[in-house]
Amino acid sequence: MSFLPVVDDQVHPQLRAALGRIGPVLVRAEDAVAHTRSLPSYFLSADAAAQPDTVIDWLDQGAEKVVVSPTFANALVTSGIAKHRLIVSLDWAAALTADELPSGSDILLQCGERLDTDAVAKLAKELSGTTLYLSYSGPFDLLTVQRLQQCSVVPLIPTSALTLEPTSEAQLNVADIFLLPITSDRRDGLFATVVSSFLQGGKSLGLVYSSRESVAEAIATGRGVYQSRKHGLWRKGETSGDVQDVISVRLDCDADALEFSVVQHGAGFCHLGTPSCFGDLRGLAALEKTLQSRLRSAPEGSYTRRLFNDNALLQAKIMEEASELCAAESKDDVAFEAADLLYFALTRCVAKGVSLSDIEHSLDGKAKRVTRRPGHAKPQFLPPVPGPESDVPPPLPPKDTVQPPAATTTVDDKIRMRTAVLAQVSPEERLALLRRPVLRSDEMIAKVRPIVDDVRKRGDAALLELTAKFDKATLASPVLLPPFTDAEALLDPAVKAAIDAAYANIRTFHAAQVDGKTLVVETMPGVVCSRFARPVARVGLYVPGGTAVLPSTALMLGIPAQVAGCKEIVLATPPRADGSVVPEVLYVAHLVGASAVLRAGGAQAVAAMAYGTQTVPKVDKIFGPGNQWVTAAKMLVQNDTDALVSIDMPAGPSEVLVIADHTADARFVAADLLSQAEHGVDSQVVLVAVSLSDEQVAAIEEQVDIQAHALSRVDIMRESVSKSLIVRVTSVSEALEFSNDYAPEHLIMHLENAQEAVTLVQNAGSVFVGPYTPESCGDYASGTNHTLPTNGYARQFSGVNTLSFQKHITSQEISRDGLQGLGPIVVTLADCEGLDAHANAVRIRLKAMAESS
The missing domain is CATH 1.10.287.1080 (MazG-like)
Structure with a gap:
């Protein structure tokens, strides 16, 4: 942007139209109705009485940016407006004395009547990456404007100081200012100019040349005017009638070429009668x-x-x-x-x-627009609830397993669960109720081994080839390095605010888990044992992605690593087809202080972090969920002594067990069951019904069917729910006994005295207590971690937490007197085991002490 015109008076329509062709114009909010309808691009200057809702309306109606005070800017960001849509207005003196200037927003300096271009240049250099606008009440001349432009400062020039006539002491010609930055490497001083079609998506019509004179006339008249290298000024269509309306004139990024966006009339742009000099349209x-x-x-x-x-x-x-x-x-x-x-x-x-x-x-x-639609489909376009006459049979249970007793099947399309009465099943059938699908890890490990070995041997070359093959992304380098601050500008303000809130909650909970104190115990006189925590130095965090957007997983893994003090955090996630990482995940990488982002997924990402490559740092421990390829690769590398890497836990399909008694709301229970059933066809969903009547169970099943059919992933839920269970029991203690045997990833308790029942929980990844504690809150933002043990591993493993990113080191210090008391015990035990050297290490000291006493 060469400069920003400011409407300060009754501007002539021809001047206003000319300004609209070269970029945005700043208009006072009270003058918006009079001017903005005829401007393709405009900024608004908010008055002191403006409210956040008013600013949102301005942005929704087409304003590119709004100029506001610093205090108001904070309120607007809180309201969900992205910082890059704001220009924060600061007094020059306040800007010079401020300890910290606003980040993420453009800045407008109000300089009054005195302009120190050297000081402005210095400040602009310090604010590299931020667009700096400058308002000055004194007169501008072309040399001052050029000096500011060279410092990447955009001067605000009132329309009363602008003209379409030649530049004078009182007014500056619009084209003269616009063309100040442009350079030409041609002897004739002409500028290469690309002419594109406004009506045809920017399709190139041809390449021509412009002069300062032709650009000035084109801006002023709105007609296509260029410079012929042979015939001088060329007004397009003057003889043929194939005239052009100029919509916009822009400088390219290097300020050595122009683009004219035009509406072409008549036969076309080319002298051959075709729409384009590059042939016909396509x-x-x-x-x-x-x-x-x-x-x-x-x-x-x-x-x-x-x-x-x-x-x-x-x-x-x-x-x-x-x-x-x-x-x-x-x-x-x-x-x-x-x-x-x-x-x-x-x-x-x-x-x-x-x-x-x-x-x-x-x-x-x-x-x-700042205001976003909720994105729901209209009811008439949602799949209808199937009627009772459908002839689709329920899915068959998996083969080769002992099957629990199922409910009597009916031939309809309802989404329903299998039911078993716990008191009526045999021990073998009870075991079948607890069984998950068989995970053939040996077969998957055999499949991923060639991938892992390839990355181990060839490093980045293999990683890039595999990323192109599996993720369809061609990369120059697999690694992105910080800072990742650009991601913030790409985020929907509401999403950014949600991520920030989730980050705060999760960090608060995980910071409270930090094991910072050294445990010191004197086990006997003169024998002091201690234990202290140290962070795992280098960790790898796997965040599933590609077409998915999973900032929640990045938060759940990155925050405890950050809180624990890990020195190096490598975040791996599959790239999109264009090689980019979704901004939500990249923003979280910035928040947690990731040292690198690996743009790769699957087994190849795990291998790169386990062994290291030319650009990917080797890590000491790998965390994170993933598909069966990721899980198999994690299991493979943790058993390879050359990798020297550990993993967080074995992983399986997502699962939930819901315990409900007579106080449960059928709608809530069904929603909780479906929130896990939508993860995949192999998701595990169990309802333990405590003394519920047939009508109460039927009400829950009815809600499962109704809600599932109204959700987008109904086909997935149809299959996962068909494999799921309703287990009927007669008491809360019986329900918790079954739950502890099952050891669910998520345990949700819809119970009259849910808090009291927590004391009975022995095995679970995470517990959700009461009717207003949906599992979704733990998945995203309550503060607990959602990376949890599945497949029954909650019997042995905890979910990811801050201590997962730390290891504990013990130490002992024994005094002379202490060794005299402890030494004989150690000698006796070492002799018992036949380890003479162990005994000797103590005896030699005891003998020395005896000789010196």
Whole structure:
């Protein structure tokens, strides 16, 4: 941005239109109605009486940024507005004396009547990465403006000081300021200029040249004016009639070329009569042109004319093609059906006078909005609840296992669980109720071993090849290094606020677990034993990803590592197809102080962290959930003495056990069951019903079916719930006895006296007490950790916690008198075991003490 014009008076419409062609214009909020409708891009300056809701409305209605005071900026960020949408206005003196300037927002310096360009340049250098605007009440000249631009400072210039006439002492020509940064390496001083189509998604129409004179006229008139290398000033369409309307003029990133975005009229841009000097249009732009032509001249009876004339037919085709796109699975089929849908949708748009640029303008406007829609589907588009006449049988139970007694099956499409009465099952059937799916770890380890060995031997080369193969991402380097501060600007403000709140809660709980005190015990006179904690120096955190967004896992692993004091935190997560990491996870990496982000997933990521590569640091312990490939790779490397790496715990499918008595709300119970059932078809879901009547159990089952059909992952839940259990018991103690045998990852207690029942819990990853404690809160933000033992390992393992990232070292110090008392005991035991050297280490000291006394 060369400069920021400020509307300070009644600006002439021609000047206002010219300013709109070269960038945003700053308008006072009270003048917004009079000016902003004719400006494609504008900033607003908030008054002192503005409220957060008002600012949100301004941004939703199209304002790019809003200028506010520092105090108001804090309130707006709390309201969910991203910092990059704000410009914080500071008095020059306050900015110089401030210990810390606002971060994440642009800054506007109010300099009054005195301008010290050297001091401004120094401050701009200190604020590298922040856009610095400058307001100055004195007169500007081109040399001062250029000096500020060279320091990457954007001067604010009132419209009363701007003109479309030649620059004078009183006013500066708009084009003169705009072109101050531009340079040319041509002898004739002309600037290469790319002409692109505003109506066709920025498609290049041709390459021309511009001069300062041609740019000035184009900005002032809004017509395509260029500089011919042979014939001088070239006003496009002056003789042919193929004129252009200039929508915007921009400098490129190096300020040595221009882009004119235009609406081309007539036959086209090229002298050959084609729309572009690079040939005819393709894709959506070509389709739009064809449909516009058909709207004017399609013969009666043709299919396209029928679509334009028969609105009901066109609507039906749009819905038909949308349905077929939803049903398509393969890449080719999805592309084929999407093309059909786009054809009919664009026909509808052309019929209503809507262009591709109108659609893009709407998309851009939605991207700028602060207020977001909840994203729910309308009821008429949700899958209907199946009726009782469906002939789909329930899924068959897994083979080769002892099956518990199941409820009588009915032939319908209801999503239901199997039921067993605990008092009526045999010991063998009870064991079957406790059994999870068989995990054939030996088979998976055999599959991942070649991947692990490849990364171990070839390092980064193998890692990059495997990432391209499995994650479809081509990378120059597998590792991103801090700082990761750019991620914050990409976040939805509401998501960032939620991450910040979750971070605070999780850190508070995990900080309280820090084992910072040294345990000192004198076991007998003169024998002092102690134990102290030290962090695991280098840890690797695996965060599943790719198309998923899992900042919660990054928080759950990164915070205890940070609190424990781990010196090196390597966070591994699969990249997206473009090689980037989702900003939510990258922002958490910034919060927890990650030393590196490894853009890789699966077994190859585990291997890279276990052995290290040319760019990936080797770690001492690997944490985190993952699919069966990740789990198998973790098990493989922890048993390799060359890797010298440990892991957090074995992992299996997600699971929940819910205990409910007569006080339970059927809606809450069903929601808790489904919150785990949606993880995958192998998720384990168990309801232990304490003295519930048939009607109460049926009410829960009915809610499971209703809620599941209203959720997006219904197909997954249909399968996982069909394998799940309702176990009917007669008392809370019987329920907890079964739960302790099952050892669930998540235990939820909907009980009349839930807190008292916690004393009966012996085996569980995490316990959720009472009707208003959904498991989801523990998964995201209550403070406890969601990386928990599954598959019955809650009998032996704790969930991840701060102590998981520490090891405990013992020490002992024995005095002369202490050894005299302890030594004979040690000698006797060493002699008993036949370890003479052990005994000798004590005897030689006892003998020396005896000789010296």
